Amino acid sequence: MSKQLKRKALIAISSFTGDIYPGGHRTGLFFTEALHPYEVLTDAGFEVDLASETGTCGLDFNSLLPPFLAGSDKAVYDNPKHPFQVKLNSQLKKASDVKKEEYGVFFASAGHAALYDYPTAAALQATAADVWNRGGVVAAVCHGAAIMPGIIDAKTGKSIIEGRTVTGFTIEGEMIFAILDKLRADGVVPIVEAVTKVGAYYSSPMNAFDDYSISCGRVVTGVNPQSARSTAERCVRVFDTQQNA
Template structure:
């Protein structure tokens, strides 16, 4: 029976109350999707409110719009998937072997406090599945609470978009919080690459996290490896 992966994507198109656009960083989805597709996995998209997913404009510009992302963006059938994502209430966590939170700064505004997404991740973890994130997707893990009342990230080794990378991206005045610091405040054993914006993946058992957009493919490959080892 084919493994099933749930991709979490955003519905937010602006940085808070500003006019600055944001959204899904497309390659973080497409790179992972390609890896899972090659592995024969079934894949489903879910977002906090369901429906349409906006795209981060910078992810559609060279060099961020690489071959994989460009092919998806040019494919009407693939793009249609981003117009009809499911709501968390429409998803049965028991149907999935893994959940992967994608990124883009937008997710900082709708992932952290979404109880539906938290329930999905906690349930998938509880039945032995893999919980994963790429880049800002780690913000969706911040308050995932397990049945025993502990936080999923407490004591876990993980990574996510660093504050150094936020400064280099020149968005420190736009983001609502420091993801790196927020993870550490919840007991996570945060790690990052020596250099910014290079691929970097950390796995702690069934928790698999990638630091930045360049880490999406490697993160998905690690998820495949973890599922294959079970």
């Protein structure tokens, strides 16, 4: 089945942009959590689209500060003509408008924003489920795993992560960002609780900001911004393994 899949990927982007951080700063897309997968996937020969549930997005305040944005990543951010910036700022698709049958990979980027909109992002979830049910790879980094409980396996009627091992942003990390109380007050569910509730096994790195990603069958997850690149690299390897099986 997977041999029929196109070498085409959809990177999901959160559309939520609320001011949740201390000081009234806003969340949104964590810039490098979409940029790094885009770079890895395009380097591996994938055609890549970006889409959010509403067709709109904003950028996470913290993602634009050092050490999270520096060097070549900042150069991309500062260059509005860079292909990634063009995709993000003028070609971002609305999830309900994409042709979901075209994709062999679904990759959920994040930012704290993902906790707010991914659990109810029906069109993004449907696209991911279509990729999964055709034998494709579904991946997420950091808070992107918030979409996983709602991606349903057509054969089981349950989440694709039931019985699988996944990772995502840690409770320790939420405490470092001084955001956990705000998340609780807003009624959003941290990743570890969201995934274990649907029967997944949560795997944590030694430290909250270690580069840590894992594969469990066709599900690939990474824990934080530092893991976005390695998560995408795993995603490519899993896809190619499926293609060559």
